[in-house]
Amino acid sequence: MVGTLFNTLTVLLGASIGLALGARWSEALRDKVFVAIGLFTTVIGMLMALDTEAPIDMFLSLVLGTALGHRLGFQRRVDMFQAQHGNKQGGFLEAMMLFCLGSMTLIGCMEDGLLGKPDLLIVKGTMDLISSAFLAAALGRGVLWAAGGVLAFQGTLTLVFMAAGQGMDASLIQELSALGGVLMIGLGCQLLGILPQGHRSWPLVDMLPALTLLPAVRWAHEMLLEFVA
Numbered sequence: 678m679v680g681t682l683f684n685t686l687t688v689l690l691g692a693s694i695g696l697a698l699g700a701r702w703s704e705a706l707r708d709k710v711f712v713a714i715g716l717f718t719t720v721i722g723m724l725m726a727l728d729t730e731a732p733i734d735m736f737l738s739l740v741l742g743t744a745l746g747h748r749l750g751f752q753r754r755v756d757m758f759q760a761q762h763g764n765k766q767g768g769f770l771e772a773m774m775l776f777c778l779g780s781m782t783l784i785g786c787m788e789d790g791l792l793g794k795p796d797l798l799i800v801k802g803t804m805d806l807i808s809s810a811f812l813a814a815a816l817g818r819g820v821l822w823a824a825g826g827v828l829a830f831q832g833t834l835t836l837v838f839m840a841a842g843q844g845m846d847a848s849l850i851q852e853l854s855a856l857g858g859v860l861m862i863g864l865g866c867q868l869l870g871i872l873p874q875g876h877r878s879w880p881l882v883d884m885l886p887a888l889t890l891l892p893a894v895r896w897a898h899e900m901l902l903e904f905v906a
Contacts, residue, residue, distance in 0.1 A: 725858025
């Protein structure tokens with residue numbers, strides 16, 4: 678849990694700095710750094726997504742996961758929550774997606790939980806320190822509250838790996854990372870203000886079930902290949 682605790686503290690520190698000093702930063706500087714974060718997030722997402730070796734599994738997981746998320750009203754419920762609480766939640770979802778989606782989160786938590794090695798999460802936390810400062814300055818107090826989300830999400834992942842006692846299949850980690858990359862591309866576009874036609878935001882929350890469906894889709898694909906063979 679050392680890596681997760683460090684990451685949580687860096688988000689708290691970075692967001693606090695952004696909220697305290699953000700007013701001293703010129704709007705032009707904040708806008709430019711915000712664009713840089715969006716571009717960096719998009720590029721990292723692309724690099725992650727290109728690592729997939731089973732694009733059909735990714736595609737099916739995204740379609741089925743989005744349909745499930747839409748059916749359960751995940752995005753709608755989140756949008757209603759944000760509308761009811763005004764700007765007090767500003768930046769929470771964007772920060773959570775940025776800090777918690779990606780191979781560094783998954784593999785970092787696995788190494789911390791299984792091997793007691795927090796190295797990767799410490800590197801990630803250092804990156805999040807800078808990102809959270811500018812995100813908080815641009816988006817609001819929700820980025821500070823995202824520190825609790827990081828603690829809960831990464832802490833849970835780390836405990837799950839500790840309980841499992843063995844590593845996850847490497848190919849599954851790779852595909853989950855690639856799928857997370859697609860979601861990060863959407864997040865990067867949202868941060869850059871690039872929106873799908875007819876939408877005020879990317880339906881990223883509705884897409885999240887894709888991550889839980891991917892293992893089942895991979896299993897079904899493998900069974901089909903064995904049956905055909």
